[in-house]
Amino acid sequence: MIAHLLYNLVQVAFVMGLSPLFAGILNRAREMVQSKRGPSIFQPYRDLAKLFHKDEVISEESSWIFRVTPYLVFVTPVFVTLLIPVLTRFPLFFAFAGDMLAAGSVLALGGFFAALAAIDTTNPYGPMGASRTRMVSFLAEPIFMIVFFTVSFVAGSTIPYIVQTRWITPPASFFEPVHILLLLSFLMIILAENGRIPVDNPSGHFELAMIDESKGLEYSGRGAALMKWGGYMKFTVLLIVFLNVLLHPWGLAATLAPAQALVAILLVSVKILGFLAVLVIIESSLAKLRLFRISEFLTASFIIAVAAMISQLFTGGAA
Amino acid sequence: MSGVLGPLNDLAGGLFLLNAFAMVATRQVRGCMRFFIWQSICLVASAALIGGITGTAELFIVAAINLLTKPVIIPLLLRRSVPQDIQTRREIVQVLTVPSALLSALVIAVFSYFAGRTLLSAAAPLVPAANVPIGIAGLLLGAFTITVRREAVPQLFGLMAMENGAFYAGMAFAPDLPLIAEVAAAFDALIIVLLVAILTRAIHERVGTTEVSSLTTLKEEPRQ
Numbered sequence: 001m002i003a004h005l006l007y008n009l010v011q012v013a014f015v016m017g018l019s020p021l022f023a024g025i026l027n028r029a030r031e032m033v034q035s036k037r038g039p040s041i042f043q044p045y046r047d048l049a050k051l052f053h054k055d056e057v058i059s060e061e062s063s064w065i066f067r068v069t070p071y072l073v074f075v076t077p078v079f080v081t082l083l084i085p086v087l088t089r090f091p092l093f094f095a096f097a098g099d100m101l102a103a104g105s106v107l108a109l110g111g112f113f114a115a116l117a118a119i120d121t122t123n124p125y126g127p128m129g130a131s132r133t134r135m136v137s138f139l140a141e142p143i144f145m146i147v148f149f150t151v152s153f154v155a156g157s158t159i160p161y162i163v164q165t166r167w168i169t170p171p172a173s174f175f176e177p178v179h180i181l182l183l184l185s186f187l188m189i190i191l192a193e194n195g196r197i198p199v200d201n202p203s204g205h206f207e208l209a210m211i212d213e214s215k216g217l218e219y220s221g222r223g224a225a226l227m228k229w230g231g232y233m234k235f236t237v238l239l240i241v242f243l244n245v246l247l248h249p250w251g252l253a254a255t256l257a258p259a260q261a262l263v264a265i266l267l268v269s270v271k272i273l274g275f276l277a278v279l280v281i282i283e284s285s286l287a288k289l290r291l292f293r294i295s296e297f298l299t300a301s302f303i304i305a306v307a308a309m310i311s312q313l314f315t316g317g318a319a
Numbered sequence: 320m321s322g323v324l325g326p327l328n329d330l331a332g333g334l335f336l337l338n339a340f341a342m343v344a345t346r347q348v349r350g351c352m353r354f355f356i357w358q359s360i361c362l363v364a365s366a367a368l369i370g371g372i373t374g375t376a377e378l379f380i381v382a383a384i385n386l387l388t389k390p391v392i393i394p395l396l397l398r399r400s401v402p403q404d405i406q407t408r409r410e411i412v413q414v415l416t417v418p419s420a421l422l423s424a425l426v427i428a429v430f431s432y433f434a435g436r437t438l439l440s441a442a443a444p445l446v447p448a449a450n451v452p453i454g455i456a457g458l459l460l461g462a463f464t465i466t467v468r469r470e471a472v473p474q475l476f477g478l479m480a481m482e483n484g485a486f487y488a489g490m491a492f493a494p495d496l497p498l499i500a501e502v503a504a505a506f507d508a509l510i511i512v513l514l515v516a517i518l519t520r521a522i523h524e525r526v527g528t529t530e531v532s533s534l535t536t537l538k539e540e541p542r543q
Contacts, residue, residue, distance in 0.1 A: 172323045172325070172326045173326060174326075175323070175326040175327055175329075175330045176326055176329060176330065177329050177330045177332060177333020177334070177336075177449075178333070180330060180333060180334075181333055181337065184337075295418055296344075296417045296418060299417065299418040299421050299422070300344060300421065302421075303340050303344075303421045303422075303424070303425060304337065304340075306425055307333070307336055307337060307340060307425075307428065308333070310336070310428050310429060310432060311329070311332065311333040311336060311449070311453070313432050313452075314329075314332065314432060314435070314448070314449045314452045314453055315329040315332070315448060315449040
């Protein structure tokens, strides 16, 4: 049991420590594809270090919500990390404390408080961005639900450790249409939830067009660092859910041996890097959608998720 | 069903269904054509896979014929015979907005599951289960594409998608249908495409538009 808890700590350290690196690699790779040089891949670490050393300025108009939010945004992905299989194939200590729906709602809690905090300061851009974020996420949440319900329909459980083995037993079930369609749908909501390109431009700094970025505008110093770091971790956590639970549990540790953990850290990083390459291609080849086209993008994702469920009925129902 | 072929056939079915949805949603004529091509490729894949599962040689020939006509000859034919400015038009006029069209399409897909299930219970147990409801869904979604679109060329693709759907379901029921029927059907499809293309071209030259909603009144030549 101690070993399991230790593994949990390693997982949290993995997500906490490497998520800025993944963000840095993504930025650098995107700039390189667009024939620019781009910042160093360690730039997010430097940004965080710089922000932690700076003084914090908090508006007198704001309430306790504004002060609590950075900690919530930082802590919620850490909680989710305890629930999902980051490095291991077998359930760890907290595995049955909550299923995928619980993980989703914990993540949504952070988003909810971030939106409240943006409204709290009475800065004109904050509420605008917050309401746009809400628009995207209230359309994305039913899709999360459908994806998780489809998963529970197929695998008989929403505990991620049980779900991940469903796609490879037998190996041929990797090619089931329900699996492929779910992946596609989940990829689209990862893009929407993290403000990636077809929905929002993460490198744009124009306040009127911002969606995701505008939530942190009012933060400075330590608050800004926590918000940023929390954002990186949320992105990494969603990637891990996608890659380890929904795609394929390849590269995960099968036993408690420390050597296996090291190999797993390496292989999971390789998986994430592969996914970042796909993301770079998506971000460099698509244009940002107009605000009112976002609902069409998310409807398409919804349809794909429901089509996954229907195709499970089609293929599994009569067989 | 043996080994990997069964799940792969199901996957082809899932992608077939996805392309049918995409044809309902896409705004561009070119996009519609692209999704039709992909749908036809899924059809070909499924024909070949069912051929492999049931061991019928005819289905491989059918797959080859379909591979030749639908993803290759039909787009070529349309590209040559339909005026350029129809093809490059970006926004197709639709009766419904994209989200409501997609949600209605979803209802149709769910309906076809129930329709397909009753058909399946009557059929032989050897039939690959996924093909029948997905084929019916493809057929109905093709018809739905025709109703929501107000442009001649996407309506043609809707018609072709209906043919794809009927074919998709049909080949599960009768994998050893005489080859001559398949050849005749393939030629029929080609001739329909050619006819619609020529009609579209003529209407475009006469009226200047192929938008169906503005073609509702009959205008006679003034008599001398």
